[in-house]
Amino acid sequence: MRHIISILIENESGALSRVAGLFSARGYNIESLTVAPTEDPSLSRMTLVTSGNANVVDQITKQLNKLIDVVKLVDLVEASHIERELMMVKVKADEQSRNEIRSLADIFRGKIIDVTNKTYIIEITGTSEKLDAFVATLNPDHIVEVVRSGATGICRGDHGLHV
Amino acid sequence: MELSGAQILVQSLQDEGVEYIFGYPGGAVLHLYDALFQQEGVKHILVRHEQGATHAADGYARATGKPGVVLVTSGPGATNAVTGIATAYMDSIPMVVISGQVPSPVIGSDAFQEVDMVGITRPCVKHNFLVKDVTKLAETVKKAFYVATTGRPGPVVVDIPKDITDPKIKVPYKYPKKVVMRSYNPVTAVSKNQVKKAVELLLNAKKPMIYSGGGVVLGEASQELTAFSQLLGFPVTNTLMGLGAYPANDKQFVGMLGMHGTYEANMAMHESDVIIAIGARFDDRVTGKLDEFCPYAKIIHIDIDPASIAKTVKVDVPIVGEVKQVLALMIELIAEHKGKVNKKALEAWWLQISQWQAIDCLQYDRDSMLIKPQFVIEQLYEVTKGDAYVTSDVGQHQMWAAQYYRFSKPRRWINSGGLGTMGFGLPAAIGVKLAFPDAHVACVTGEASIQMCIQELSTALQYKTPIKIINLNNRYMGMVRQWQEFTYESRYSHSYMDTIPEFVQLAEAYGHVGMRVDQPDEVRPALEKAFAMTDRTVFLDVITDRTENVYPMIEAGKAHNDMKLRVATGTSTDRELA
Numbered sequence: 001m002r003h004i005i006s007i008l009i010e011n012e013s014g015a016l017s018r019v020a021g022l023f024s025a026r027g028y029n030i031e032s033l034t035v036a037p038t039e040d041p042s043l044s045r046m047t048l049v050t051s052g053n054a055n056v057v058d059q060i061t062k063q064l065n066k067l068i069d070v071v072k073l074v075d076l077v078e079a080s081h082i083e084r085e086l087m088m089v090k091v092k093a094d095e096q097s098r099n100e101i102r103s104l105a106d107i108f109r110g111k112i113i114d115v116t117n118k119t120y121i122i123e124i125t126g127t128s129e130k131l132d133a134f135v136a137t138l139n140p141d142h143i144v145e146v147v148r149s150g151a152t153g154i155c156r157g158d159h160g161l162h163v
Numbered sequence: 164m165e166l167s168g169a170q171i172l173v174q175s176l177q178d179e180g181v182e183y184i185f186g187y188p189g190g191a192v193l194h195l196y197d198a199l200f201q202q203e204g205v206k207h208i209l210v211r212h213e214q215g216a217t218h219a220a221d222g223y224a225r226a227t228g229k230p231g232v233v234l235v236t237s238g239p240g241a242t243n244a245v246t247g248i249a250t251a252y253m254d255s256i257p258m259v260v261i262s263g264q265v266p267s268p269v270i271g272s273d274a275f276q277e278v279d280m281v282g283i284t285r286p287c288v289k290h291n292f293l294v295k296d297v298t299k300l301a302e303t304v305k306k307a308f309y310v311a312t313t314g315r316p317g318p319v320v321v322d323i324p325k326d327i328t329d330p331k332i333k334v335p336y337k338y339p340k341k342v343v344m345r346s347y348n349p350v351t352a353v354s355k356n357q358v359k360k361a362v363e364l365l366l367n368a369k370k371p372m373i374y375s376g377g378g379v380v381l382g383e384a385s386q387e388l389t390a391f392s393q394l395l396g397f398p399v400t401n402t403l404m405g406l407g408a409y410p411a412n413d414k415q416f417v418g419m420l421g422m423h424g425t426y427e428a429n430m431a432m433h434e435s436d437v438i439i440a441i442g443a444r445f446d447d448r449v450t451g452k453l454d455e456f457c458p459y460a461k462i463i464h465i466d467i468d469p470a471s472i473a474k475t476v477k478v479d480v481p482i483v484g485e486v487k488q489v490l491a492l493m494i495e496l497i498a499e500h501k502g503k504v505n506k507k508a509l510e511a512w513w514l515q516i517s518q519w520q521a522i523d524c525l526q527y528d529r530d531s532m533l534i535k536p537q538f539v540i541e542q543l544y545e546v547t548k549g550d551a552y553v554t555s556d557v558g559q560h561q562m563w564a565a566q567y568y569r570f571s572k573p574r575r576w577i578n579s580g581g582l583g584t585m586g587f588g589l590p591a592a593i594g595v596k597l598a599f600p601d602a603h604v605a606c607v608t609g610e611a612s613i614q615m616c617i618q619e620l621s622t623a624l625q626y627k628t629p630i631k632i633i634n635l636n637n638r639y640m641g642m643v644r645q646w647q648e649f650t651y652e653s654r655y656s657h658s659y660m661d662t663i664p665e666f667v668q669l670a671e672a673y674g675h676v677g678m679r680v681d682q683p684d685e686v687r688p689a690l691e692k693a694f695a696m697t698d699r700t701v702f703l704d705v706i707t708d709r710t711e712n713v714y715p716m717i718e719a720g721k722a723h724n725d726m727k728l729r730v731a732t733g734t735s736t737d738r739e740l741a
Contacts, residue, residue, distance in 0.1 A: 010346055014281060014293070025286045057475070068290040068310060071346040117341035162346055 002031070003057050004153045005085060007046040008122075009039050010069040018048065018067050021097050025097040028052065028060050032085075032150030038156045043071065043163070049128070072162050083153040086123070087131045088113070090144040093120040097142060108134045109136040119144060127151070166298040166336040169198035169328035172261065177204040177305040178338040181232050183223060183552060183597055184261075185216035187334050189236025192320030195577035199234075208597065208626055213240050215590040217247020218616065221256050222591025225577045226552055228383065228597045230257040230311050237263045238276030241322075242283065246584060248318045249287040253581025254404060255381055257316035259307045260284075266326040267295065270307025272408035280322045298325050298334050305342045313347030315468040316381060351467075353492060356634035359440065361463040361480045362496045362579040368437035369508035370459075370515075371397040374420065377404030377580065378466060378486050385409070385573040393498060395504055398516055400428040402443050404580040406568035412549075417516060417527075419705035421449040423562040424526035426726060429715070431516055432457055433723040442486040444454015445476045446581070455722035465489045501544060524715050524728060525566055533708035534683050536560060536635045540567035543605060543633060546690040551603035552577060552595045556588040556612030559641035562713045566609040586615030589632065593619060596628035596705070603631070603694060610636040610663055610704075620673035623700045631693045632702045636665060637709040645712045649727070670702030681706040 009015050016035055023030050031049040038045045044061055050060060057075065064070055076083070093115075101120060107110060110124035124134055128151045134144060154160070164289045166174060172195055185208045188196045199207050212236045220231025231251070235244045241262040248512055251258045265274040276419040281293045287671075292303050303321060311319040326332075328570040356450065365371060379388050385408045392399045392415055399409045400420040406542055409416055416525040419426030420432055432438065438460045443449070450456040456476060463480040464472050472481045482489055527537045540563050543551070554577040555561040570576045577595060613634055623630060633640075643658040667677030676699045681691045686705065693701040716731040 014285075015281070021285050021729060057469065058195060066468070066470050068344070068347050 001053070001057075001075065002051045003079070005048045005050065005064065005073055005151060006076050006152060007048065007064060007073040008038070008071040008163070009046055010071065011042050011119065012069055013067045014043065016046070017071055019064065022063055022067065023050075026059075026063060028056065032148075034150040034152050040163075045091060045161075046148070049151050066077045071163060072161055074155065076155055080156040081153050081162055083127045083151050083155060084125050085128050085151045086125050086149040087134070088147045089121050089124070089135070089138070091117060091138060092121065092142045093117065099140070101138075102126050103140070104134075104137055110134065132160065144154040148152055160162070164336045165333040166200070167301055167328065167330045167333050169194040170337050171300045171334075172304065172323070172328065173198045173202055173205060173298070174336060174472075175301050176232065176336050177202070179304070179308050182229075183204050183220075183654070184232045184234050184235030184550050185210055185220045185223075185594070187213050187216060187236065187240060189238075189240045189263065190235035190239075191325045192234060192559060193326075194325065194330055195234065195261070195263065196260070197330070198328075207234070208621050208622065209592075211302070212589065212616065213243035214247050214586060215619040215622065216586050217244050217258070217260065218250065218584070219594035219619070219622075220258055221247060221251050222554060222594030223598050224256050224258055226595040227576050228574065230259055230308060231594065233258065233260040233263050233507045235260065237265055237280070238277065238278045240276075240440075245283060245287065248284055248320065249720055250579050250582045250584040250587060251318040252289070254377060255316050255577065256309040256318065257312050257650035258318035259304075260320045261710040262320060262322050264293070264322045264324040268326070271397050280320060282388060284320045285598075287318075288320050291320035291322065293322045294324065294327050297332060299326060301336060301338050302342065305339045306344065310342070311344050312345060315539040318528075327330060332667055349468070351483050353489050355492065356480065357480055357482045358489060358496060361482060362493060362500060364437050364461055364480060365395065365439065365464060366497070366500060366502040366504060368397075368484070369505060370431075370436045370512045371395070371509075372400040372431055372435040372438045373397050373441065374402070374432065374443055375399065375405045375408055375441040376443025379405055379574045382442055382467070382486045383483075384442070384487035387494070390619050391490045391494050392653070394494060396509060398513070399433055400424070400432065401428055402446070402449055402580075403565055403578070405443065406565055406576045407710065408571045410571040411569035412571060414597055415627055417520070419565055422451070423448075423566065423713050423715065426522050426715050426728065427517070427519035427716065429517055429723040430519045434515070435460045437461050437463070439465070440466045441490070442467075444471045445474065447475070450476060451717045452720055452722045457723070478500040478583055489634065505564065515546040518575055522728070526729065527711075529603060530740075531683070531708060532680065534686060534705060536563050536637070536707045536711055537567050539585070539611070539635060539707065540564050540607065540631060540692055541609070542687050544568045546687065546694055547603045547605065552592075552599065554578065554588045554591040554595060554604070554606045556585045556608040556615075557585045557628055558609050558612060558643075559636040559645065559711070559713050560607050560609045564641075565634070566713075577736060585612040588620070589613060590619045591614050591633075592630040593623050593628045594627070596630050597626065605631045605633055607633045607635065610634055610638065610666070611640045611642060611660070614664070617669070620670065620700070620702075622677060624674040627698070629696070629698050629700050630701070632670075634702065634704050635688050635707050636663075636666070636704050637707045640662060641711075648712070649716075657722075666704040667704055670700075675700040675702055677702045677704065679704045
């Protein structure tokens with residue numbers, strides 16, 4: 001099963017490699033990993049997407065908690081949450097395909113953020129699943145490149161992950 | 164008070180109460196060594212190789228419970244320390260390793276003797292720090308000791324670039340009395356509810372087992388373990404790391420469990436209906452085949468590290484907390500409880516266990532014309548009245564020491580259990596002897612292991628640490644040979660050395676006493692003579708039966724009830740040689 005683990009971690013050099021190193025050393029898989037400082041510059045918020053059975057994910061959260069730099073963490077999938085990922089896709093947009101691509105982008109509430117006479121760059125946010133769906137609708141021959149931020153998420157309601 | 168970084172480090176160690184620092188100088192730590200030179204509070208022990216420094220500090224830590232402290236230079240000094248750091252990490256030993264680093268401005272430029280120590284040690288430390296600001300040095304040292312010694316202990320590396328210790332740059336010094344880290348809270352409240360559930364299970368058990376490990380030693384909970392076990396009257400087995408936490412001569416003790424555990428301990432684990440694991444981590448050398456591990460048992464697991472619980476084996480009642488505290492609470496709740504232990508079931512259980520014990524799985528040929536290694540350990544036990552600190556290296560001799568030296572006190576049995584580091588025993592013995600100069604300290608080793616850190620014989624002379632080295636010399640890497648005999652049809656691929664040093668002369672060259680023993684009836688007198696020389700390090704080169712194997716044995720991937728026992732006609736090697 002897919003899990004989204006949201007981690008509050010000390011914003012120290014090497015903190016990221018402690019997490020990444022833990023995953024490679026113990027053979028856990030990482031689907032995506034994003035990290036950036038929070039409103040408190042001494043803390044970073046990391047979102048890690050992984051998959052595994054309940055035992056594996058239980059070990060992952062325990063091992064992450066054991067890292068001295070990790071302040072707190074939560075598995076967002078355990079409760080109601082919002083997940084978002086940002087994607088930018090550069091597609092070939094020639095005369096025949098320009099309109100079709102634009103309407104596809106509209107359907108997915110994407111924005112065209114760069115235009116040349118041969119290409120568009122489309123920005124689109126949503127769950128990772130939605131982004132996958134968008135990519136699937138495009139003609140593979142039209143895709144020049146795809147850049148994804150990796151999923152990030154937040155839990156719904158009035159509680160939050162903070163110190 | 165304004166001090167340089169080097170002085171701050173040394174003063175911090177003094178304020179932390181550090182007695183000994185084990186180290187080796189080099190370019191990146193010259194400022195530190197200069198500061199060490201100008202004080203007397205911390206005694207520096209100059210080893211001959213940085214691996215020796217880490218093992219000596221580790222031995223000191225295991226024997227005293229206090230953190231071991233190491234000082235090494237950058238680059239090769241740092242990498243040489245890694246084996247010892249990993250050794251301490253696997254056995255949860257508190258250790259603080261100070262490593263020099265090239266000056267901050269050249270970090271990352273492949274400078275002379277530069278290595279990314281923080282990166283290299285990351286997977287084998289509890290935590291590590293790179294000091295970037297001299298004003299944070301004292302606080303970082305405090306944090307290092309705090310992290311190393313609290314919760315589940317472990318090694319912590321503090322990597323210090325040379326410019327941080329510059330004698331020309333002085334900053335105000337104050338050693339923090341305590342330190343708070345918002346991301347690290349080692350103290351956890353014990354769930355009374357979980358303990359109650361455990362008590363229910365224990366009182367209703369028909370075939371209970373107490374399985375205790377190194378956590379009981381580290382957590383100073385030996386007394387509680389003994390009181391708890393004797394209150395219930397249940398059989399007790401210890402892991403390799405837990406030996407000594409429960410007195411081996413007590414009638415409730417059924418011996419060590421696991422790969423080379425006793426027949427009775429392993430059979431009892433297999434048949435048990437309730438197992439309480441106390442400060443033990445279900446290591447693969449303990450469990451054998453996981454699918455068939457304790458198939459009938461409900462399992463209670465007490466551990467300070469939540470990540471140890473349910474890591475490999477499913478647990479019915481997990482209890483996170485310090486074993487000392489949890490056991491004390493458990494004793495209290497058992498005393499208050501209306502229910503009592505099922506005496507009748509327990510009697511039947513002990514009867515069953517006594518039948519397993521009757522097999523006498525640790526028997527060996529006592530009439531042999533050759534020196535049997537087991538006999539040497541038994542004699543060592545008698546000569547030292549069971550009260551010595553025994554360090555060991557890794558291999559057959561380690562298992563024989565664990566099986567035949569009946570440890571009755573915690574912190575007396577000092578070996579590399581998790582990592583299995585050959586070369587550990589001699590430097591560790593030096594660390595122990597420094598901590599307890601009046602105690603008997605024996606290093607049980609083999610002719611292969613001892614050569615991995617033999618240079619520390621020189622350290623033993625310099626610091627007058629008279630230890631007794633019992634070299635069980637079977638002219639083989641015995642454990643490797645044993646596995647090759649059992650699983651590779653006796654193809655002894657590189658498990659012997661064609662050239663072995665003359666250890667007696669070698670010991671003498673290092674300034675010690677060397678003695679060779681090659682007859683069974685010489686073993687006892689030689690040991691007595693060695694231990695009578697209280698001011699000399701003695702190297703006993705004991706020529707043992709080279710075909711002897713460690714029994715019982717659960718071969719890798721087999722279950723507890725599938726043990727290889729000694730056959731009456733001798734070992735299969737005997738037969739092959741005949």
